[in-house]
Amino acid sequence: MNLSAPIRVSMADFKVAKAPSQLITTGLGSCVGVALYDPVAKVAGLAHIMLPDSRQGLPSSKPGKFADTAIPALIAEMEKAGAVKSRLTAKIVGGAQMFNFLENNSVGSIGDRNVEAVVRILNELAIPILAQDTKGRRGRTITFDPNSGVLSVRTVDSGVKEL
Amino acid sequence: MNRLQGPQFSKMEMEALREAGNIGVGRAATVLSQVLATRVEMTVPQAQIREVWDALELAGGKEQLVAALCLRFCGQLKGSLLLMFDEEAAASLLERMLNKPISPLLELDELECSALEELGNMMLANFLTALSEFSGLYIRPMIPLLAIDMAGAILEEILVQTGQNYDHALLITTDIVESVGGAQGHILILPEARQLEVLLKALGVGRGA
Numbered sequence: 001m002n003l004s005a006p007i008r009v010s011m012a013d014f015k016v017a018k019a020p021s022q023l024i025t026t027g028l029g030s031c032v033g034v035a036l037y038d039p040v041a042k043v044a045g046l047a048h049i050m051l052p053d054s055r056q057g058l059p060s061s062k063p064g065k066f067a068d069t070a071i072p073a074l075i076a077e078m079e080k081a082g083a084v085k086s087r088l089t090a091k092i093v094g095g096a097q098m099f100n101f102l103e104n105n106s107v108g109s110i111g112d113r114n115v116e117a118v119v120r121i122l123n124e125l126a127i128p129i130l131a132q133d134t135k136g137r138r139g140r141t142i143t144f145d146p147n148s149g150v151l152s153v154r155t156v157d158s159g160v161k162e163l
Numbered sequence: 164m165n166r167l168q169g170p171q172f173s174k175m176e177m178e179a180l181r182e183a184g185n186i187g188v189g190r191a192a193t194v195l196s197q198v199l200a201t202r203v204e205m206t207v208p209q210a211q212i213r214e215v216w217d218a219l220e221l222a223g224g225k226e227q228l229v230a231a232l233c234l235r236f237c238g239q240l241k242g243s244l245l246l247m248f249d250e251e252a253a254a255s256l257l258e259r260m261l262n263k264p265i266s267p268l269l270e271l272d273e274l275e276c277s278a279l280e281e282l283g284n285m286m287l288a289n290f291l292t293a294l295s296e297f298s299g300l301y302i303r304p305m306i307p308l309l310a311i312d313m314a315g316a317i318l319e320e321i322l323v324q325t326g327q328n329y330d331h332a333l334l335i336t337t338d339i340v341e342s343v344g345g346a347q348g349h350i351l352i353l354p355e356a357r358q359l360e361v362l363l364k365a366l367g368v369g370r371g372a
């Protein structure tokens with residue numbers, strides 16, 4: 001394990017880490033970063049979700065692409081690393097809309113729909129959402145620390161804030 | 164097209180897509196050159212089919228602040244064009260267009276924003292005209308949109324928007340370099356995945372063409 005090299009989570013993927021490793025995902029746009037944490041085992045998981053629902057699109061080779069497949073897969077991976085599902089808490093970030101696409105006025109942007117799907121799924125799984133920094137017009141980079149459970153969010157115009 | 168493994172295209176087909184990109188970029192570079200009255204050079208476009216999550220790497224420094232113009236198109240061919248300038252390039256272009264000192268990228272005023280939108284729109288609309296002439300397809304540009312943010316987040320939004328149903332995207336990428344200020348821009352073309360065969364057929368190299 002190397003402190004200076006955080007584990008990168010790419011789009012449509014998820015990763016699990018324990019201290020002292022950190023998890024990072026850069027340039028979240030309309031995607032949503034879901035950070036799950038077991039504070040007792042200090043196991044952290046981070047998913048970079050592209051779309052809300054696997055049943056609406058065509059099949060994908062990546063469970064991490066959709067909210068409804070990514071979150072259960074991330075939990076299973078965290079359990080393998082020693083996390084207990086009933087102890088998990090969540091923080092969610094992303095779901096922005098940087099371009100003002102007109103057709104989104106009626107159906108909501110992909111970002112909005114991603115956030116709504118993630119919240120609904122976490123509620124169904126009874127995982128409390130401790131903090132969220134979602135929607136808006138800005139892309140975000142997030143770093144997740146398994147030791148403290150702190151999620152740092154960086155944007156181009158507001159610096160870094162901690163959730 | 165195999166959705167999970169991705170579309171397989173022959174060397175000749177990829178070459179035709181690259182050439183289509185080449186003609187479009189040439190026209191966009193000419194517009195830039197006319198607006199600035201300087202010489203503009205461009206690299207030979209690269210055509211590649213990538214998994215969408217992998218394609219994000221093409222944004223280079225994913226956290227780099229850029230000004231991006233997105234021009235989506237519909238009609239017989241659907242997709243998106245994305246033109247990106249980093250802060251230095253955007254300032255250099257605006258300075259010469261407006262002949263005044265330029266605000267930092269995050270603080271552009273209305274005039275600076277509309278100048279950038281106008282320049283991007285002219286470049287990308289001309290790109291589409293060239294692509295339409297070359298392929299014989301009717302292509303209609305939609306409203307151009309400007310965003311100033313992290314390169315990775317911007318490309319991500321377009322990739323997600325363009326390729327919701329597929330795991331793969333065709334990307335035609337090129338760099339344009341303007342000789343006086345050295346301003347560099349990047350153009351990416353993302354036809355929707357199922358549109359690739361439409362384009363190839365129109366170019367006369369697709370299966371069943």
